[in-house]
Amino acid sequence: MRYRAKVDIWVSIVTILTGLFFAYQVLQIDTFSDDTVGPRFFPYALSFIIVGIGLLIGVSAAVPRDALSVDKSLTTQDGGSAADSFGFRDANIHRLVVVIAVGLAYIALFYAFGYLLATGLALFSMLLTFGNRGPIKLLIISVAGALMYRYLIIGFLGVYSPPGKIFDLEEFLIAFL
Amino acid sequence: MTDLIGGFANLFANTEALLFVVLAAFVGIVVGALPGLTAAAAIAMLLPLSFHLGPLSALAFLYVIGKSGRYGGSIAAILFNTPGTAASAATMQDGYPMTQQGKTGKALKTATIASVFGDFFGEIILIFGAVLIATYTSNFGPTEYFSIYMMAYIVIGSVVGKSVPKGILSTVFGAILALIGLDTISGEPRMTMGVFELQDGLSLVPLLIGVFVISEVIIQAERAALTQLSTDSIAPDKDPDANHMTWTEFKRCIPLMFRSSIAGSLIGMMPGLGSSIACFVAYGEEKRRSKNPEQWGTGIVEGIATPEAANNAVSGPSMIPLLTLGIPGSTIAAMLIGVFLIHGIQVGPVIFDNPYSRELIFSLFAAGLVGIAAYGIMGYWGGPLIGKLIGFLPPRLLYPFIFFTAVAAAFSSRSSLLDVGVALLFGVVGYLMRRTDFSAAAFIIGFVLSLNAEESFRQAMLLSDDGIFIFVKEPVALTFLIIGFTVLGFRIVSTTSRKYKQKKSEKS
Numbered sequence: 001m002r003y004r005a006k007v008d009i010w011v012s013i014v015t016i017l018t019g020l021f022f023a024y025q026v027l028q029i030d031t032f033s034d035d036t037v038g039p040r041f042f043p044y045a046l047s048f049i050i051v052g053i054g055l056l057i058g059v060s061a062a063v064p065r066d067a068l069s070v071d072k073s074l075t076t077q078d079g080g081s082a083a084d085s086f087g088f089r090d091a092n093i094h095r096l097v098v099v100i101a102v103g104l105a106y107i108a109l110f111y112a113f114g115y116l117l118a119t120g121l122a123l124f125s126m127l128l129t130f131g132n133r134g135p136i137k138l139l140i141i142s143v144a145g146a147l148m149y150r151y152l153i154i155g156f157l158g159v160y161s162p163p164g165k166i167f168d169l170e171e172f173l174i175a176f177l
Numbered sequence: 178m179t180d181l182i183g184g185f186a187n188l189f190a191n192t193e194a195l196l197f198v199v200l201a202a203f204v205g206i207v208v209g210a211l212p213g214l215t216a217a218a219a220i221a222m223l224l225p226l227s228f229h230l231g232p233l234s235a236l237a238f239l240y241v242i243g244k245s246g247r248y249g250g251s252i253a254a255i256l257f258n259t260p261g262t263a264a265s266a267a268t269m270q271d272g273y274p275m276t277q278q279g280k281t282g283k284a285l286k287t288a289t290i291a292s293v294f295g296d297f298f299g300e301i302i303l304i305f306g307a308v309l310i311a312t313y314t315s316n317f318g319p320t321e322y323f324s325i326y327m328m329a330y331i332v333i334g335s336v337v338g339k340s341v342p343k344g345i346l347s348t349v350f351g352a353i354l355a356l357i358g359l360d361t362i363s364g365e366p367r368m369t370m371g372v373f374e375l376q377d378g379l380s381l382v383p384l385l386i387g388v389f390v391i392s393e394v395i396i397q398a399e400r401a402a403l404t405q406l407s408t409d410s411i412a413p414d415k416d417p418d419a420n421h422m423t424w425t426e427f428k429r430c431i432p433l434m435f436r437s438s439i440a441g442s443l444i445g446m447m448p449g450l451g452s453s454i455a456c457f458v459a460y461g462e463e464k465r466r467s468k469n470p471e472q473w474g475t476g477i478v479e480g481i482a483t484p485e486a487a488n489n490a491v492s493g494p495s496m497i498p499l500l501t502l503g504i505p506g507s508t509i510a511a512m513l514i515g516v517f518l519i520h521g522i523q524v525g526p527v528i529f530d531n532p533y534s535r536e537l538i539f540s541l542f543a544a545g546l547v548g549i550a551a552y553g554i555m556g557y558w559g560g561p562l563i564g565k566l567i568g569f570l571p572p573r574l575l576y577p578f579i580f581f582t583a584v585a586a587a588f589s590s591r592s593s594l595l596d597v598g599v600a601l602l603f604g605v606v607g608y609l610m611r612r613t614d615f616s617a618a619a620f621i622i623g624f625v626l627s628l629n630a631e632e633s634f635r636q637a638m639l640l641s642d643d644g645i646f647i648f649v650k651e652p653v654a655l656t657f658l659i660i661g662f663t664v665l666g667f668r669i670v671s672t673t674s675r676k677y678k679q680k681k682s683e684k685s
Contacts, residue, residue, distance in 0.1 A: 007613060011343075011613050015346065022353055025370065026367070026368065028368075029360075029365055029366075030365055031363070037635045037638045039367055042356060042634065043353055043356045043367060046353040050353065053345060053346045053349070086612065087612060088612055092398075095395070095398040095399050096395050096398070096608065099394060099398050099580070100395075100601055103601040106597070107597055107598060110594060111594060119581065122581070126577035126580055126581070130572075130574075130577055132574065132577075145578065145581065149585055153588070153589055160592045
């Protein structure tokens with residue numbers, strides 16, 4: 001089976017499961033309305049469309065193709081390889097996980113320690129993720145970056161930033177200074 | 178015309194708006210020139226900033242970024258053989274060879290002139306076309322509106338992206354996510370899974386940021402941001418004429434730019450079609466018409482002027498469906514809906530009936546015209562410098578800051594960490610969509626239209642004695658549905674015949 005077809009089979013499975021999940025959620029909607037078209041109608045219709053198209057993608061992927069046909073999805077118009085344009089052959093899941101983990105860590109750090117410390121630590125981690133090295137350089141960039149964002153987002157735009165639940169670096173520095 | 182003059186007066190009386198127009202021209206050029214980032218991504222990140230501005234400043238800022246971002250893509254295409262945006266891929270074909278021949282200045286200035294030409298053309302079409310079309314569409318009721326939304330879903334899903342089923346699925350997926358939250362009519366919570374914070378629904382800003390920006394950061398992280406744009410292949414300018422477009426070349430390009438601008442404007446008016454289609458359609462057509470088609474792709478000014486005029490001519494007319502029907506014809510228009518709503522302005526034909534919003538719209542038109550002039554001036558003289566600066570910027574330093582700007586934007590829209598989590602989640606979703614040929618643009622447009630589509634449908638059902646057949650009995654509604662299904666049919670037929678021809682040529 002061609003690579004594209006294999007990926008599309010998985011796309012089909014995930015799509016059908018997503019549609020069924022939404023259909024289940026729609027069933028939980030309480031409705032006391034006598035209207036022909038109540039709060040369930042539209043999301044129900046969309047759920048079934050999702051399942052239907054998911055089935056279509058799965059059937060289309062499962063249909064055997066001519067063995068001689070070149071998988072054009074893997075080539076660009078000039079014949080060069082563009083395997084990274086579809087599928088996960090060149091995917092680096094490790095890096096995806098790291099980026100998202102830094103983001104989630106940022107949320108947790110923000111909740112616990114406030115905006116300034118969270119931004120500084122997470123920015124340091126992200127710079128490392130992108131291959132930057134030199135601890136002193138990274139520390140300087142992270143501190144400067146955190147202060148810059150703090151000024152722009154909270155100082156200039158006036159966005160409310162709740163203090164950290166465990167410890168807030170900014171409040172500590174203000175009290176200390 | 179009086180309205181437009183009033184718009185200019187209003188704009189020039191508003192110093193903040195004028196400053197943001199000039200700033201937007203610069204920001205858009207830089208963002209457009211950075212490969213991987215798009216004007217849509219920049220707008221997604223700057224959308225929360227616009228909430229703190231006045232309505233004209235906010236709209237003008239984001240609108241002009243969209244325009245100058247389209248132009249900015251040509252800088253990377255010409256200097257680095259890497260399209261800054263999908264719309265500048267056609268420009269690369271002649272732009273980069275010209276750079277290698279030592280005609281960098283000529284290439285960049287041709288791109289600037291053509292972009293400004295196309296953009297002005299499209300903006301004039303927008304100014305006169307929107308008002309004219311709105312006089313007809315202002316009489317539409319919920320039945321017609323629902324049909325228009327359905328047409329938009331079908332057309333956008335069919336033409337955007339590589340796969341028709343996946344394009345439609347992208348719009349449907351966006352639509353169902355928009356329904357999460359309290360039902361606007363009955364007040365019942367829908368698909369909230371017991372999470373209290375979801376009763377307000379998902380916010381557009383974190384969705385945009387996740388799908389457009391965080392997904393790109395993930396992709397760049399995968400590449401470990403190793404790509405360093407190099408200016409090594411830029412040959413020194415060899416003769417005086419290599420640094421600018423000559424008068425003879427300009428005269429030769431005028432009919433091409435004019436035809437390409439018409440093509441771009443027509444394509445821009447159709448929801449879902451965009452700059453990337455316009456530039457290739459125009460390039461292909463002008464090459465076919467040319468007396469020396471073999472020279473196209475070797476480094477000629479016509480090969481730059483044509484796609485740049487077409488791709489920028491899309492910008493203005495892509496606002497026509499938004500202003501006349503309330504349907505965003507492009508991702509950028511979908512984002513601008515958020516700004517309109519935040520400032521209490523209802524989009525659609527009624528926008529021209531209300532004196533306040535009419536004045537605002539004409540001021541926005543004036544801002545668009547001023548913005549085009551601003552990016553034209555900056556690009557003509559500053560384009561090479563911006564390109565070189567971008568070449569020096571290491572992506573491995575840039576993308577961490579892009580990530581945190583995106584996270585800051587997601588947080589600042591509602592001061593909510595949940596929104597940051599949503600942005601991260603949709604960053605993964607956006608990444609998976611990009612890897613499997615789904616369309617992020619269709620997803621966002623589907624999300625934006627969904628609640629209005631449902632409301633129109635339910636109102637139409639209340640008014641109807643014939644149930645769902647009202648959409649068939651009303652001629653205008655039926656016409657829009659027929660248009661949608663016709664486009665879908667054409668797309669399926671063209672995709673099928675292309676695969677058949679491909680199979681036939683492989684066998685032979």
